[in-house]
Amino acid sequence: MNDLTISVAAAEFGRDMESCYRTIGALIETARARGSRLLVLPEACLGGYLPSLGGGDESDEARRRRLRSLPPALALDGPELRHIAAMAGDLVVTLGFCESDGEVRYNAAVTLTGDGILGSYRKVHQPLGENLCYAAGSEYRAFDTPVGRMGMQICYDKAFPEAARALALDGAQIITSLSAWPTARTGAADRLEDDRWTQRFDIFDRARAVENQVVWVASNQAGTFGSLRFVCSAKIVGPGGEVLATTGTAPGLATATVDVDHALQLARDGGMYNLRDRRPELYESVVRRYGVVGQPDLPQTLAAGHA
Structure with missing residues (x-):
């Protein structure tokens, strides 16, 4: 057995960086205490998310106000991430x-660990209005870590099966999906449990895990920020969708212990190994617009034992 204990947070974060550090520090200590x-x-x-997504019929003044209240733009090699790395120690x-690259911002x-950054990612899929503040990745x-090969995506990415599939095909055993996922923009329910965007969030998490047969770890913001109310619903999903x-x-903070290699083997040896059994030569219409057709080789970590 090679058990891995994972923790995932639903927590509130705003613009005050010192408060963010305190919240992160407390979550790190709790996760560490749980093993x-x-x-x-x-x-x-x-530094928090955007106070609103904007777009649509947003007025010029509302747009200027929103652009004046963006989160701080931080460099990958800046002191803020070094501070988190120091707190992390041997914890992944x-x-x-919000990443700065010259004048350009990315979500x-x-x-990372105390040794530095293991992998970085810039959000590819942008919901309505986010492109007014961020460039797209x-x-x-996927990338290797002390806890296994991982992939990352952010929020709206989870609505696109291709995003998780690309990471799974690159050998990711664990996919982390980080969100600031709010309630529905219109007709939001009084109870978070009844909100249709809460239900959508949960469906996507389970579907992405089971269709790629990976361990899926979904975090989310909590509370409110600006006009947004977040649905929490942080979770760890096994490769069978459980x-x-x-x-x-x-x-x-949700915590679970899973033998990742064993869980993936059980899911994939049961007769349905989704990555092996794809028929990408028949999916041309999905990718024709981009001129990308064909089946990439399965990574060795996935192909082994699945002739």
């Missing part, structure tokens, strides 16, 4: 923030 080796924090947990931590995520790439731990629609 966790991987902690997944929400999207935009260093995934977190979201970004990193996975352009790739999905929810191993969840915060439900409340802030908290």
Whole structure:
């Protein structure tokens, strides 16, 4: 057995960086006390998310006000992430923030330890209005960590099966999905449990896990920020689509222990190994617009034992 204990947070983060550091520090200590080796924090947990998504019929003044209240733009090699790395020590931590690249901003995520950054990601899929504040990323790439091969995505990415599939095909055993996922823009329910965007969030998490037969770890913001109310619902999902731990629609830290290699083997040896049994030569219409047709080779970590 090679058990891995994972913790994932639904927590509230705003613009005050010192408050963000305190919240992250407390979550790190709780995760460490539970024996966790991987902690997944929400999207935009260093400086908070956007106060609104804007777009549509947004007035010029509302747009100017929103653009004046963006989160701090941080460099990958800046002191803020070095501070988190120092707190992490030997714990693998995934977190979201606003990345600066010269004058360009990205909605970004990193996975790091006390030794530094193991992988970084810039959000590819942007919901209505987010493109007014951030540039879009352009790739999905898995990376090796002390807890296994991982991939990252952010929020709206989970609505696109291709995003998780690209990471699974690159050998990701664990996919972390960091969110600032709010309630529905119109007709939001009084109870978070009844909100249709809460239900959508949960469906996507389970579907992405089972269709790629990976361990799926979904964090989310909690509370409110600007006009947004977040649905919490942080969870760990096994490769069979089973929810191993969840915060439900409340802030908290969900923790589960899973033997990742064994869980993946059980899911994939049961007669349905989804990555092996694809027929990409028949999917041309899905990718014709981009001129990308063909089946990439399965990574060795996935192909082994599945002739």
